[in-house]
Amino acid sequence: MKRIVIVGATSGIGLEVAKLYMAKGWKVGVAGRNVSVLEWLKASNSESVETQVLDVCREDAAQRLNGLVKKLGGMDVYLHCAGIGKQNMDLEESIETGTVQTNVAGFVRMVMAVFHFFEKQGSGHIAVISSIAGTKGLGAAPSYSATKCFQNSYMEALEQQIRMRGLDIRVTDIRPGFVDTPLLQGGTYPALMRPEKVAKAIVRAIDRKKSVAVIDWKYRILVFFWRMIPRYLWVRMNIRTR
Ligand SMILES: NC(=O)c1ccc[n+]([C@@H]2O[C@H](COP(=O)([O-])OP(=O)(O)OC[C@H]3O[C@@H](n4cnc5c(N)ncnc54)[C@H](OP(=O)(O)O)[C@@H]3O)[C@@H](O)[C@H]2O)c1
Incomplete structure (x- = not known):
């Protein structure tokens, strides 16, 4: 029986992915801060969940x-879903620094722990949910987009080091577009995706051991064009979602 650990599985995308792995017959380790959701998950899936x-x-x-x-009795795959993000047009400092604490310091802390576990074990698969928001600096959410860019670069660097050292560890950087979860807090967003659909695409990307997965096709096109916009033009664009 295969085992996956999902940190940030008490809500949104992580919770949907956890349900899919349970349905596939995997043993699933779920973590987060929300004690009542964790207790509910354990009570309703006592055999398959820790x-x-x-x-x-x-x-x-x-x-x-x-x-x-x-x-859980071991770990074959780790999926990092824990993350926060807010639009911050007033540049409230606590939002900017809090986002860095979770999406950078917390992210590195977990990825390092998992990397060293897999290094010792001799194999494993580290998947993280970053975002397409890391593609460019977004004026409406500076810290969110910058921390997601950090995650993108970090996973690329990690994959390169893993290959340089000849380790049998796989890396998957998952970059969804807008998903209808509590993270977006009821704003109006274009091409909003259902978390259930995104979760299926994530499981597929992990199964196929993709290095990078942008979800979905509409966002693959968007990201392609975003990358071509020169900075001179980008900083003059009014990109707001509500
Ligand atoms: N929604 C989108 O449009 C979208 C798009 C692209 C990427 N993403 C990324 O997808 C990931 C999941 O987001 P979501 O949309 O599913 O949002 P969500 O429903 O708010 O879920 C966020 C998850 O992160 C966990 N979390 C937050 N801070 C944590 C901490 N300090 N320690 C442990 N767990 C923590 C939460 O659990 P607890 O509250 O129980 O701790 C929750 O399970 C995030 O990294 C987000 O940036 C989201």
């Missing part, structure tokens, strides 16, 4: 992750 309260911003997060892996 849970762990875990805050990626806390120093004990790696230790808690290892505890979850022990309860």
Whole structure:
């Protein structure tokens, strides 16, 4: 039986992916801060699920992750879904720095813990949900887009180092467009996708061991054109979603 650990599986995309892996017959380790959702997941799937309260911003997060892996009896795939993000047109400092704490410091803390676990084990697969928001600096959400860009670069660097060292660890950077989850907090967004549909595409990308997966095709086209816009023009564009 295969085992996946999903950090940030108490809501939105991570929760939908967790349900799909349970349906596939995998053992699923779910983690996050929301105790009541974790208890509900364990109560309704006692055979296939192990849970762990875990805050990626806390120093004990790696230790808690290892505890979850022990309860699960091992880990073949790790999926990092924990993340926060807000539009911040007033540049409120706590939003900018809080986003860095979770999406950069918390992200690195977890990916490092998992990398060293897989290094010791001799194999494994690290998948993370970053975003298409990392493609360009977004004026409406500076810290969110910058932290997602960090995640994109980090996964690229990690994959290169893994190959340089000849390790049997796979890396998948998943970049969805807008998904209808609590993260977007009821704003109006174009081409909004259902989390159930995005979760299916994520499972496919992990199965196929893709290096990078932009979800879905509309966003693949958007990202292609975004990349071609020169900075001179980009900084003069009014990109707002509500
Ligand atoms: N929604 C979109 O449009 C969209 C698009 C592209 C990428 N993404 C990315 O997809 C990921 C999942 O987002 P979502 O849309 O599914 O949002 P969501 O419904 O708000 O889920 C976020 C998840 O992250 C967890 N989390 C947040 N802070 C955490 C912390 N400090 N420690 C542990 N877990 C933490 C939350 O769990 P707890 O609250 O229980 O801790 C929750 O399970 C994020 O990285 C987001 O940037 C989202």
